[in-house]
Amino acid sequence: MKKWIRSLSLLLSLVALTAVISGCGSTALSSRNVWKTDQKSKTITWGVKADTRLFGLLDTKDGKIKGFEVDLAKALTKQMLGKNAKAKFIQVTSSTRMPMLKNGNIDAIIATMTNTAERRKQVDFSNTYFYAGQSLLVKQGSSIKNVKDLNKQKGTVLGVVGSDSVENVQKVAPNATVLQLTDYAQAMTALKSGQGQALTTDNGILYGMSVQNPGYVVTGGTFVSEPYGIAMDKNQQQFEAAVNQALKEVRANGEYNKLLHKWFHNVKGFDYEEAAKE
Known part of the structure; x- marks a missing residue:
């Protein structure tokens, strides 16, 4: 009888502990300040495509995702957090990018995502980085x-x-x-x-x-x-402001145009002025 009581007590303790951990995780996710967290870690985690040539495509030779959006994310990361900051990349698709952002798996989406009124109900967008x-x-x-x-x-x-x-x-x-x-x-x-x-x-x-x-x-x-924008979770105004400021700076210092030409110079009929509109 005592053994059964001890087992039940242990089981209830485990259930209670699980509830506490789950509750803490939920609270932390909903209230976390992405910008402060990234400043502390000197790292921004970006959701990028790995199946979209020119924007984000997995290179099977070295296992790295490469493209305009990947390079732009790297430039923005350094602009926001300093030259020693790290841009971390996680592969997303059109259907997984929003859930992964909401779950806290990524800090931002830079994955050919169009800024629409419907999407703005769920997330906030940066200024346009590709038109x-x-x-x-x-x-x-x-x-x-x-x-x-x-x-x-x-x-x-x-x-x-x-x-x-x-x-x-x-x-x-x-x-x-x-x-x-x-x-x-x-x-x-x-x-x-x-x-x-x-x-x-x-x-x-x-x-x-x-x-x-x-x-x-x-x-x-x-x-x-x-118009493509960088998507961020709601109520992350500091992070959004930092992203927009970094976008403004990489446009002003010529880095943006450099990356645009790097990835699209061989594309017949590509309109640089149209793509670069804000």
Whole structure:
């Protein structure tokens, strides 16, 4: 009997301890000051894409994620915390980036994320760091020249889960069928296999895909503006202010333009002035 009582007592103690730990973790997450934490650690943890050429793509040779957004995050980190500061990168997708931010796995999202009114209900955005526009990627010689053709022909357009591009194309081409894939690599494979007549997302991403896949071209101009912003959790005003100040400084000192040219100089038809708009 005494043994049973001791076991029950131990079990109740463990349950209570778990509740305390969980409660503390929840409180810490909801009330943490990202900027003060990062200043103390001299580290900013960024959520970046690893499947998006030119912005964030995993290099299988060395296992590192490389791209414009990765380099910009490094520049911002040093601008914010000093030359010895560290930028830490965690891979996200269009569907996982918001939950990972809310869970505290990352401090900020810099992952081709468009600043929209709907998203601003959940997160705050920095000033624009890349001004993109939604377009279409098609096989060279395709009868789909623009989004109107897609609507007229009642074609199938490919998109990625978690991207607002899917919602946008449904509005402008309601007759088209939308097929959503997990990531851009799968979407490109689906386009090549004929599962869709076009792939839609931001033109910056599509330019990268066209470079990687000769015979596929960006077409139709842009039919929706897609300004990219760095997403942060709500109530992180100090961190947001620091990010915006750093963005202003890297634009002013020429680092921003240097990175833009580094990653997009080989992209046919790329408009530097358009991309650099704030």
